[in-house]
Amino acid sequence: MxxxxxxxxxxxxxxxxxxxxxxxxxxxxxxxxNDVARGLASKKTTTVGVIIPNVTNSYFAALARGIDDIAEMYQYNIILTNSDGDEQKEVKALNTLYSKQVDGIIFMGNELSPAVRDEFKAERIPVVLAGSVDPQNDFPNVNIDYRQAVSSQVDQLLNTGNQRVAFVAGRLNRAINQDFRLPGYQAALQSHQVPFDDQLLFEAANYDDGYELCDQLLAHQATAAMVSNDDAAAGIMNGMNDRGVQVPEQFEVATSDNTKITEMTRPTLSTITQPLYDVGAVAMRLLTKLMDNDEIEQRQVLLPFGMKQRGSTKGA
Missing domain, CATH: 1.10.260.40 (lambda repressor-like DNA-binding domains)
Structure with a gap:
């Protein structure tokens, strides 16, 4: 033997x-x-669970690619589960991963719910958040500075003469929007001495939402929009064009994720650039250290962001 x-x-x-x-x-x-038997003997399965809210979303797909490459480098297998951003599905996915004796978990999601937080604390296996904020800082996480990124992008929209810049997010009450992106939006307005108007806050989670939102944007006399996801931004831009509103001459659109869709639209979308692959890769490397009980110098890792000005804004 x-x-x-x-x-x-x-x-x-x-x-x-x-x-x-x-x-x-x-x-x-x-x-x-037999990996199961091997895991029982060694008390280590060399398997990592990854929870992703939408496997078809190119933002999360790019993160997952970074995770998978580093996992392969360190000889870990990946079990990928789709949660649809639903709290009950996230808890169910966690329990499934726990039953498979995974050595660690990387969580990607729009929100860390109390139920999921409690599950993480109860099980006590290493957890790293990738592209998901944790205002309580209970768990190691890898992100960009969303507040500063949004502030910089809105600042550029204000510099081209817009006084009515809308802020559009999937759900305004999510932590990433409420605690980071929205304060960045407000900071940019304040620096330009533009009054904050809560009637310019809108919700749009996907392309169809963005397309339908155009009537409200025009009704509130918005001349530009800072959008939290690329699908909704594409919907807004196409919706404006179909309504006879020229982009960017009459309405500017800027978005947040720099996924492939930003280059497929016409005009192409101006966007915050995020090192999505690196966010996933760094999160996986951080998890390997936790699983090996190595000392962690930084529990909250902020990677650099950039700005890509394209055809949907006047500053291109």
């Missing part, structure tokens, strides 16, 4: 002739190592 174990685990402390005999039998029997 020990010899077979050394061969299948690529321990070369075995005579070549013996290794050849073992591999011939392995091939003939179509033998596969």
């Amino acid at each position: 020990a010899t077979v174990s050394r061969v299948v685990n690529h321990n070369h402390n075995v005579k070549p002739a013996t290794e050849k005999k073992v591999m011939e039998v392995v091939k003939r029997l179509n033998y596969r190592p």
Whole structure:
């Protein structure tokens, strides 16, 4: 048994002739190592659970790619679960991952609900948040400075003469919007001495929402919009064009994630640029350290962001 174990685990402390005999039998029997049994023996499954709110969303897909590449580098397997951003599904996904004895979890989501937070604390296995904020700072997380990023983008919209800049988010009461993006929006207004008007706050979670929102934006005399996700931004831009409102001459649109859709629209979308792959990669590397009980110098990692001015704003 020990010899077979050394061969299948690529321990070369075995005579070549013996290794050849073992591999011939392995091939003939179509033998596969039992990872479950191995995990029970070592108390380590080398498996990481990843919870993602929407596998079809290119923002989260880019994060997942970074996670997967680093996981492969450190010889961890990934179990990917889709939660649809639903609290009950997130809790169910967690329990499924716990039952599979994962060594750690990376959570991607728009909100860290109390129920999910309690599950994390109860199980006590390493957790890292990727692209998800934690105002309470209970868990290590990797993000950009969303407050400063939004402030910088709104500042550019104000610099081109807009006095009525709308702020559009999926849900305004989510922590990432309420505690980070919205204060950034307000800070930019204040620096330009433009009064804050809560009638310019809108919700749009997807393309269709953005398209339908155009009538409200025009009714409130908005001339520009800072949008929290690219799908909704594309909807707003197409909706404006279909209503005879020219972008960017009569209405400017800026967005937040720099996913592929920002380059597919016409005109292309101005956007905050985020190192999405790096956010996922750094989150996975951070998790490997936690799983190995290494010392963590920084629990909250902020990666640099940039600005990409394209055809949907006048500053391009």
